[in-house]
Amino acid sequence: MRVIRGDRSLPAPFDHPHAALVLRPWDTSRPAVTAQVTVTAPLAALRPAGWAAPSIGAEPPTLDGEPITAAHLRELLGRLDALGVQAPPGGGLAVAITGDDGALLAAVTVTELRRIAARGCVVHGRGADCGCALVGRPPAMPGYHRSTAQERFLRLRDRTCRHPGCSRSAGRADADHVVPYDCGGRTSCENLCCLCRTHHRLKTFARGWRFELLPNGTLLVTTPSGVTRTTRPPGLRDVRTQPALPPPPRPPDEAPPF
Ligand SMILES: [Zn+2]
Ligand SMILES: [Zn+2]
Numbered sequence: 001m002r003v004i005r006g007d008r009s010l011p012a013p014f015d016h017p018h019a020a021l022v023l024r025p026w027d028t029s030r031p032a033v034t035a036q037v038t039v040t041a042p043l044a045a046l047r048p049a050g051w052a053a054p055s056i057g058a059e060p061p062t063l064d065g066e067p068i069t070a071a072h073l074r075e076l077l078g079r080l081d082a083l084g085v086q087a088p089p090g091g092g093l094a095v096a097i098t099g100d101d102g103a104l105l106a107a108v109t110v111t112e113l114r115r116i117a118a119r120g121c122v123v124h125g126r127g128a129d130c131g132c133a134l135v136g137r138p139p140a141m142p143g144y145h146r147s148t149a150q151e152r153f154l155r156l157r158d159r160t161c162r163h164p165g166c167s168r169s170a171g172r173a174d175a176d177h178v179v180p181y182d183c184g185g186r187t188s189c190e191n192l193c194c195l196c197r198t199h200h201r202l203k204t205f206a207r208g209w210r211f212e213l214l215p216n217g218t219l220l221v222t223t224p225s226g227v228t229r230t231t232r233p234p235g236l237r238d239v240r241t242q243p244a245l246p247p248p249p250r251p252p253d254e255a256p257p258f
Pocket of ligand 1: 121122123124125128131
């Protein structure tokens with residue numbers, strides 16, 4: 001595989017890196033590409049035998065509701081090994097673990113995953129099936145700057161700029177403190193979201209706009225005229241407010257005459 005960078009000397013659509021990769025695969029004049037592969041693993045698919053489902057009518061699990069335990073990690077690594085999933089040459093392999101509502105619970109490289117699984121629980125020791133959480137959302141940082149783990153988590157959670165209607169890639173977006181750091185906002189995944197430079201500037205400098213980030217990553221943006229629009233991280237479902245599907249229409253007793 002080759003890396004294809006945007007080339008302004010070429011006419012559209014060849015000036016876009018992805019278009020050039022598809023349309024000019026013979027072009028070997030550019031440096032080699034590195035690919036970052038992410039495997040998404042729903043936690044429900046990794047539940048160890050004997051896991052008890054919550055009773056009907058129970059509250060849906062919260063972001064911190066079900067810990068990702070050593071048993072989950074063993075199951076996950078076993079499946080990756082069975083499938084032979086490996087990092088591409090020169091690239092990286094990460095795993096995104098999602099909850100029942102599609103929320104991103106953890107984003108870790110497979111190398112980290114193996115290290116954590118080998119280490120086991122820091123409290124109860126290696127090999128203990130204690131049910132403690134071994135991975136989860138990256139912890140908040142004490143200063144202004146985010147950690148590499150937070151960066152990975154945010155890019156995988158948001159995928160694009162989170163401003164309503166914007167689809168610019170999160171890979172080129174800024175990680176914005178929704179409550180500004182100078183105003184007491186923490187450097188935590190609960191207070192950081194991806195905004196492209198245009199919408200980052202809008203939020204920082206335009207008057208009358210309000211931004212609120214909920215713990216599950218839902219962003220509420222209120223315009224100066226008071227209209228609030230909501231964006232959710234891709235994959236996140238609102239299991240509390242999703243309306244029940246209407247029953248399918250009954251077939252007519254008799255076929256209509258033609
Ligand atoms: Zn433990
Ligand atoms: Zn944007």
